[in-house]
Amino acid sequence: MTARSQWTGVATREENAHWRSVAQAVAAELAVDVLARERAGAVPRAESALLQRSGLTTLLDPAPLGGGGGHWSSAFLAVREIARVDAGIAQLLGYHYANSATIALVASAEERDDWYRRSIEGTWLWGDSVNPVDPTLSLTPDGDGFRLAGVKRFSTGSSVGDVILVNAVVDSGPDEGRFAFLVLPAGHPGVEVQDDWDFLGQRLSASNSVRFTDAPVGPEHLLGFGTDEWFQALLTPAVQLLFGNLYLGIAQGALDQARELTNARPNAWFLSGAERYRDDPFVQRLYGELVAQVAAVEALADRVNEEYDAVVARGAKVDEQARGDIAIRVAQLKVVSSETATDVAHRVFEATGSSSTASKIGLDAHWRNIRTHSLHDPIDYKKLEVGADFLLGIRQPLSLYT
Known part of the structure; x- marks a missing residue:
């Protein structure tokens, strides 16, 4: 992938209409029992699987690699349509788009395609643990990788994500002060999803806290570092x-x-x-x-x-x-x-x-x-x-x- 941006031009009316239709079909299925599900506030596993089956989770991914090849405006429309019925699941989907798009925005040109292939083939749902107003996580060098420790609240999708995007600043060593983008798989050692999402609304957004206890971070988990690039x-x-x-x-x-x-x-x-x-x-x-x-x-x-x-x-x-x-x-x-x-x-x-x-x-x-x-x-x-x-x-x- 040589181009810096995989997205070219703007979405056509036909593209937007297609993804709106897909989202409306998902919304119709969610509407059947949305009130009962919203009140139960359970971890939205079935809802996440529905998003994955529909193809919405790969909407923004490159078509040559098996993704939907869609534009951001189509993704925003999909979120909007689902929010009419189930705003918690719409949030889950929207955050997935932002999290998975860090591949295009952050990963190196050499590694970008590999990240996308794994995400597309596994139909990964991307959760996150990036809340910037929480105390900074401790990301400490350890061998050729790092150790991650601390707690992040409001980690949307972390309880249902196939992977979790984590932001942390390296606290020492040659990369001290650098802002890292980490991708950890579900069930990763030292990563404990907390059952503490009990709020007034957005009950199905799975925005619980995540505790990291000396979680090992290898080179394979490092998506990239923050840069001063405007893109x-x-x-x-x-x-x-x-x-x-x-x-x-x-x-x-x-x-x-x-x-x-x-x-x-x-x-x-x-x-x-x-x-x-x-x-x-x-x-x-x-x-x-x-x-x-x-x-x-x-x-x-x-x-x-x-x-x-x-x-x-x-x-x-x-x-x-x-x-x-x-x-x-x-x-x-x-x-x-x-x-x-x-x-x-x-x-x-x-x-x-x-x-x-x-x-x-x-x-x-x-x-x-x-x-x-x-x-x-x-x-x-x-x-x-x-x-x-x-x-x-x-x-x-x-x-x-x-």
Whole structure:
């Protein structure tokens, strides 16, 4: 693989339509028992297997090596469609895309194809343990490899992943201070997945903690080191763009379910002149407002998804300006998608009435999911990022969040 980027051009309508259709079929299967599964909060093994069988997990992988040969915009669409029904599994899939894409962004040209072949042939689901706000893991040289120790919280997919992507800084030796990308197989010695994921929402995202106890890391587990290459720095905007599409899908799902509930209600409020609840002008007005807001976010998401395709296709030609421009566009989407989804998932109850708060309905799952994940990183800092760029032309320093 000689080209720095395996992704060329942007996704066609036909490509997007294909992967959207695949995702919708998966979502339909997930919808059958989503409420029961969400409440049980069990490790999503069957759901992960469904993603693998569908072909969605290899969507971004190179076609010549057996992958789907798709673009990022198709991957974001797949996440969005599944989030309409099951936001936890949508998160699992989205994080898999970001984690597995580190092969293209980080691995050397000599090793890239081998990593992809193993991942594609094994239909690997990639979990992670990379939470940057946790204390840094200890990665200590040991022979021709390392020893890894410490704990990482919020390790999405770690309990179901065939492999786990781990980030750690080398603490001594000739590589001291270097940021390492490690890939450890499930069941690796010294790696203990904690059963501690018990949160308000995103219950099926398998985002538990992972404890590393002198876990051996050989050269075969080292994907690569962080560099100052701007192409590699596109990973963070990809993750944040994933969030924007995830939030949009949650908002769309809340509207989907609310519409069904409203259309099923037989009577309007007694002071209304309407015969049925759905005929009440106040109800229609509220839906008009919410649907229009979500449509605006969708238009922005589609545009930014395509813009990301175009940037990542530039490969080694990506420079600081291009990376900064797409990061700002993604931040804009993050702001409006987060706030719109939180508002929509809350206000649909006004459009569905008190009966929609019944436990058996499960309409609250959309709000719990967006409320939980929207706290991933403070939205105020995304607003600051956008505002500082607009007013002063100042951009935030690179990090795993900006």
